[in-house]
Amino acid sequence: xxxxxxxxxxxxxxxIGAGGVMVKRNPLxxxxxxxxxxxxxxxxxxxxxxxxxxxxGQVFALIVMVVAACEVTVGLxxxxxxxxxxxxxxxxxxRELQG
Amino acid sequence: xAEAFFFIAAIGAIxxxxxxxxxxxxxxxxxxxxxxxxxxAALFLLLRAEFVAAAQVVVYAGAVMVLYVFxxxxxxxxxxxxxxxxxxxxxxxxxxAAVIAVELWIALLGTGLKAVDTEGxxxxxxxxxxxxxFGTPEAIGDALLTKFLLPFELASLLLLVxxxxxxxxxxxxxxxxxxxxxxxxVLSVVDALRPEGTGTMREAxxxxxxxxxxxxxxxxPSEPEGxx
Numbered sequence: 319x320x321x322x323x324x325x326x327x328x329x330x331x332x333x334i335g336a337g338g339v340m341v342k343r344n345p346l347x348x349x350x351x352x353x354x355x356x357x358x359x360x361x362x363x364x365x366x367x368x369x370x371x372x373x374x375g376q377v378f379a380l381i382v383m384v385v386a387a388c389e390v391t392v393g394l395x396x397x398x399x400x401x402x403x404x405x406x407x408x409x410x411x412x413r414e415l416q417g
Numbered sequence: 418x419a420e421a422f423f424f425i426a427a428i429g430a431i432x433x434x435x436x437x438x439x440x441x442x443x444x445x446x447x448x449x450x451x452x453x454x455x456x457x458a459a460l461f462l463l464l465r466a467e468f469v470a471a472a473q474v475v476v477y478a479g480a481v482m483v484l485y486v487f488x489x490x491x492x493x494x495x496x497x498x499x500x501x502x503x504x505x506x507x508x509x510x511x512x513x514a515a516v517i518a519v520e521l522w523i524a525l526l527g528t529g530l531k532a533v534d535t536e537g538x539x540x541x542x543x544x545x546x547x548x549x550x551f552g553t554p555e556a557i558g559d560a561l562l563t564k565f566l567l568p569f570e571l572a573s574l575l576l577l578v579x580x581x582x583x584x585x586x587x588x589x590x591x592x593x594x595x596x597x598x599x600x601x602x603v604l605s606v607v608d609a610l611r612p613e614g615t616g617t618m619r620e621a622x623x624x625x626x627x628x629x630x631x632x633x634x635x636x637x638p639s640e641p642e643g644x645x
Contacts, residue, residue, distance in 0.1 A: 319420055319423045319463070319536065320533070320535060320536055321533050321534070321535065321537055322525075322526050322533050322534055323427075325525040325526065325533065326522060326525070326526065327427045327430065327431065327460070328525075329521035329522050329525055330431060330434075330518055331431065331434045331453075332517070332518075333514045333515065333517045333518030333521065334431070334434040334438060334514070335434065336514050337438065337510060337511055337513075337515075337517075338437060340510035340513065340514065341438065341507055341510050341511065342438065346443045346446075346485070346488065346489060346492065347438070347443050347446050350437050350443075350446050350450050350485070353481075354437060354450070354453070357453070357454065357457055357477075360457075360469075361461075362525070364461055364466045364469060365464060365537075368464040368465060368537040369530075369535075369537045369538065370537075370538060371537065371540075371551065373551065373552070373556050373557060373560045374560070374564075374565075376468070376552060376557060376560075377557065377560050377561060377565050377568075379466075380469060380472065380561075381565075381568055381569075381572055383473070384575065384576060385572075385575065386477075386481075387480075387481055387576070387579070388575050388579035389579075390481055390484060390485070391484070391580065391582070391583040392579055392582050392583060394488045394583070395582065395583040395585075395586030395587040396586055397488060397492060398488060398491065398492070398586070398587045399586050399587060401491070401492045407492055
């Protein structure tokens with residue numbers, strides 16, 4: 319299979335994730351959609367790594383996985399704190415920062 | 418043969434991604450994401466990135482998704498519809514996502530890179546002496562500890578910061594003064610600077626300071642312990 323096929327799949331998954339971030343209102347599902355976007359980027363990175371025949375893109379993908387794990391940890395911590403404080407777990411209800 | 422595997426894995430990945438945003442319960446969304454991640458690992462294998470594929474299955478589909486399942490079970494999965502969407506906003510979002518997809522296709526496939534239409538650089542399963550095979554743990558480890566040493570160390574620092582942040586965010590705050598009804602439902606920076614005796618992780622590890630050093634508080638009626 320040519321690299322172009324992998325890139326097409328990666329673009330489609332990224333768009334699905336972006337649409338989910340815009341449409342969904344549960345922060346848990348929004349985090350899942352963020353994972354989709356990061357993984358789409360990973361797929362593109364690894365496809366380019368294969369295209370060039372070097373390992374650099376794969377190292378880049380591993381670092382992206384580390385960043386994604388950090389983002390999940392902090393994001394889920396915030397969601398648990400929201401739940402403990404009886405704040406509604408819904409991004410549309412969280413209007414404190416709008417002033 | 419590789420074509421068949423590619424289409425099976427790609428359809429699995431796309432179906433998993435659609436499942437994440439189409440299923441109602443967050444719990445099923447998480448399971449759908451696991452399907453997506455495993456299909457993506459198969460795609461990585463087809464691209465000869467065997468170490469990243471293994472890390473994807475073990476770290477992502479294993480550890481991170483278990484974390485998600487725990488939080489979904491704790492917070493409760495239902496997504497109650499409280500406020501209706503603003504008219505047309507949802508359709509606009511879907512259109513915008515479709516525009517992003519088309520734009521990315523044009524950008525990625527219409528690129529001037531000649532190699533995009535090939536199967537990639539040549540793959541040599543038996544490289545000359547002293548070189549690791551492309552994509553093996555040996556090659557990745559070599560790259561991480563020589564060429565990419567600084568990003569590698571920064572990643573470990575980032576993980577440490579995230580772990581500390583998660584503990585600060587999600588620790589138990591027993592008797593921390595949120596009995597005041599006006600404070601319920603308010604998150605503030607002050608939460609990170611709680612006074613003594615309010616159940617921080619430091620006290621859990623090292624114990625409370627002696628009584629005479631603490632401010633004496635009037636005994637409160639015991640309340641049910643919150644937390645896990």
